[in-house]
Amino acid sequence: MIDDIRQETFLRVLNFLRSDRSLDHPERLGAYVHSVCINVMMELLRASTRHPPLPEEAHRVADGRESPEADAVTAQRKRMVQQVLGDLPEKDRQILRSVFLEDADKEEICVRFHVNRDYLRVLVHRAKLKFKAVLDESGIGQP
Secondary structure (H helix, E strand, O other): OHHHHHHHHHHHHHHHHHOOOOOOOHHHHHHHHHHHHHHHHHHHHHHHHHOOOOOOOHHHOOOOOOOHHHHHHHHHHHHHHHHHHHHOOHHHHHHHHHHHHOOOOHHHHHHHHOOOHHHHHHHHHHHHHHHHHHHHHHOOOOO
C-alpha cells in the first residue's frame, strides 16, 4: 500500500507541475508534496475500508446463526426440559444433568454415585425412561 501511495503522489505532483498551473511559493514544494501524500493515503484508506475484500471462500461461507424462529423453539425446548427435569426424582435428575447437560466424565460420575461403569449405563437408561414417561404424562410439547 505504501508503494501505491508513493507512486500516486509522484504522479499527481508531476501532473500538477506539467499543467498550466504553478506553485505560488516554489520554496514550499516539500510541504505541497507532503500534503498530496497525506490526501492520497486518506483516499486509499477510505476506499479500502469502505468495501473490505471478500475472502476467497466467500461463496461457501454460510450464515451460522439460527433464525429467530429456531432461537424461540430452542428456548421453549430448554424450558420444557427444565420443567420435566424438575418433576423427576433427585437421583435421576442428577444423573441426566451430569451425563447430558454437564458432559461430565463418566468415571467422575461413577465415583459421585458410587457405581461401576456398567451400572451407570443402566441408571442412565432408567432415568431416560422416566424422563420420557414424565414428558408423556405432562403433555408438554404435545400440539
